[in-house]
Amino acid sequence: MKKKVISAVLCTTMAVAMLAGCGSNGGAKSNSTSKATSAASSAAESTSAKSKSTEPAKAEGGKNLVYWSMWNETEPQAEVIKDAIEEYQTESGNTVTVEWKGRDISTIIQAALDAGETIDLFDEDYQRVGQQYASKCMDLEDMAKAADYETHSVEALPTALRGWAGSLKGIAYQPYTSGIFYNKAMFKEAGIEKEPATWTEFLDACKKLKDAGYAPLVQDDAYVLYSYGFQIARHLGQDGVVDLCKNGGWAESEGALAAAKEIQSLVESGYYSEYAPDAYPNNENEIGYENAAMIVNASWVPSEITNNTKCDIEWGMFNYPTVDGGKDPATVANVGAQAFAIPDNSKNGQAAFDLIMKITTGAFDQKMALDTQSIPADPTNEEWPEMIAGCKDAFNALTNVYDWNMGLNTDADLKTVIQDNLMKLFEGKMTAEEFIAAVDAASK
Secondary structure, rough: OOOOOHHHHHHHHHHHOOOOEEEEEEEEEEEEOOOOOOOHHHHHHHHHOOOOOOOOOOOOOOOOEEEEEEEOOHHHHHHHHHHHHHHHHHOOOOOEEEHHHHHHHHHHHHHHHHHOOOOOOEEEEEEHHHHHHHEOOOOOOOHHHOHHHHOOOOOHHHHHHHHHOOOOOOOOEEEEEEEEEEEEEHHHHHHOOOOOEEEEHHHHHHHHHHHHHOEEEEHHHHHHHHHHHHHHHHHHHHHHHHHHHHOHHHOOOOOHHHHHHHHHHHHHOEOOOOOEEEEOOOOOOOHHHHOEEEEEEEHHHHHHHHHHHHOOOOOOEOOOOOOOOOOOOOOOOEEEEEEEEEEOOOOOOHHHHHHHHHOOOOOHHHHHHHHHHOOOOOOOOOOOHHHHHHHHHHOOOOOEEEOHHHHHOOOOOHHHHHHHHHHHHHOOOOOOHHHHHHHHHHHO
């Protein structure tokens, strides 16, 4: 009886957020110098958008920029970018030639950079920009400083890019965040007055929700690594998780065992839905059917559940709680985004950077967020899509980021073993000690 309808906007947003893994070719080439609006209309729109934009040092006009885009031309993100380009051209006197590569850009951009093709800017997953492509991209530190970029970016985004690349090699936009999403009405009914910040407070909230007649938590099979990843990373930090996955030592790791015991305790306390772990997205839909209250996931999940179940929920969200004696604070979360970068052989670096600022800050960043149901990259943009407005304070508080699954993806073979045994842990068919022993044996 459960519905599995996912809207077109959701499919676009979620697919891109999960490292842009799918999508059609869309490799059509388009010169955006064609104008669909009158000069008077363009000037009016320009004045409106400029009122909220940053004002970096401007390059001289008369240049033609070549932009390779990760979007297909008909996607909502592309429509926002086309509007920004049109205004940029009017203001700068430059032209922009766009090649709409779609998600295929991830398979061709490295070779293009290595070959020194004429590209002035491109966008792709922000982690790949910071790790795979950084050596072929321009250092943006000086231009970012001149543009006061730090005022227009949440700290965690440039921090992540600098951490991967050694310096600022990209400008992030359209981010997602992660944590625990919940039904506000259920929290109120259960008498939970404050969002949990510690594991003890979280367990207290779970008890109150169960006493009120609701399943406190849901868990789908697709996200068992994600939930345990948060738990173990709070104990060890992501670097500690990566070290375990690379070098072993699971049986000696107090943090890995403590995290597994905490998951086991949630199961034994009856804090998960009776159907958990279920095949994705069946269990998360229990929130939409108002049988359950909370889910560990990312900021696409309210839209996903709403589209699946046609629910009308007021969503809240808080960062994943801290644990006693743990390494990481609640201001670290899995965050993803796209990023613009400028190849280091571009002759138009400043002009390309000006266009990037046009798209990723001010009015067009605001439009991107509202039109694509995503988070503004520029924290001075205070209007969020209603469904994820509850993420605002938690997201703006972030100081650093986790990768997807918080380091558990480090070794592909071990990842499979961890996931298989986590399913048994979440099903109550394996103890924490048995889980650790199984993973330890596989890591040797």
